[in-house]
Amino acid sequence: MTPSQPHHRTALITGATAGIGRAVARQLAADGIHVLAHGRDPERGAQLVKEIAAEGGSARFLTADLTGSAEVLxxxxxxxxxxxxxxxxxxxxxxxxxxxxxESFDRQFAVNTRAPFLLVGALAPAMAGRGHGVIVNITSTAATSPAPIGAAYGASKAAVELLTRSWATEFGARGVRVIGVSPGPVRTAGTTAMLGDNVELLGRANLRERIGEPDEIAHIVRFLVDADSGYINGTVIVANGGEPSALPA
Incomplete structure (x- = not known):
């Protein structure tokens, strides 16, 4: 038996105005969850809130620069x-x-690692006090797949994967589940702008032979925050299309 689902839930989603975060915001709002959509661009935030309202959902935009600890708090x-x-x-x-x-190293760790750490420290104790809550950390396959570039980024995400397991240990007994989702290459405006046509080439390297879509990651998050996934805790779910076998043909 799964525990009863809290009614009128509220979700804070960081980086919610684009890419995976935007898809997650719309998915959760469609399920009747009130969405607090964080971002840095008020115009994009207002557009997202408007779209969610038009689809029958409820959302509010919150802005903060996650490179500053005071703004995160x-x-x-x-x-x-x-x-x-x-x-x-x-x-x-x-x-x-x-x-x-x-400066680049510090900025990546500030946004990718320190901001989640501070948010969990500020919000998880109250979740535990109420006896329920779900924290989903979006990591990256860069955390476990070494490459000749992007070491700082991969390290910042690897740290979040360890924190995911640590937080599950710290808060799990008091009703708070903590799970990571590790996407492979996903088609977003950011990845397309940076990699161009190479995004499609990255996708061909997995067993699905294609790149992922933001909605596919959002569907996973949607499942993880639901009571039906209540036995999933302290793990990282990899969504990368499947890695080719390392065995010789």
Whole structure:
């Protein structure tokens, strides 16, 4: 038997105005969850809120620069009582180690690792106090697949995967589930702008022979925040189309 689902739930989604975050926001709103959509662009935030309302959902836009710890904590305070936290916002610089500046390294870790850490610290204890809550961390296959570029980005996401397991241990007994979702290449405006046609080439390297779509990741998140997934905790779900076998043909 699964535990009863809390009614009128609220979800804070970081990086919700584009790509995977936007797809997650729309999916959860379609399920009747009130969405707190974080982003940096008020215009895109207003458009998302308008679209969700037109589809019968409920949403509010919150802005914060996740590179600043004070703004992250202010975001948590503005969100108030939430039942679901989706740590989706992320930045990347696919450069070699020698070409990655200290500022770039710090910025990637600030947004990708420190911001989720601070948000969980601010919001998870109240979830535990109420006896229910779900935290979903969007990581990346870069966390487990070493490459000659992007070491800082991969390390920042690898840290989040360890934090996912640590938080599940810390809060799981008090009703808070913590799960990671690790997507492979996904078709977003950001990846297309950075990689161009190479995005499609990346997709051909997996067993599905195609790139992923934001809605496919959002469907996974939608399932994970539902009571039907109540026995899933402290793990990272990989959604990368399937890795080819390492065995020789």
């Amino acid at each position: 202010a975001l948590a305070a503005a969100a108030g009582e939430v039942d679901i936290l989706v740590n989706n916002a992320g930045i990347y610089a696919f450069t070699g180690t020698a070409d990655t500046t200290a």
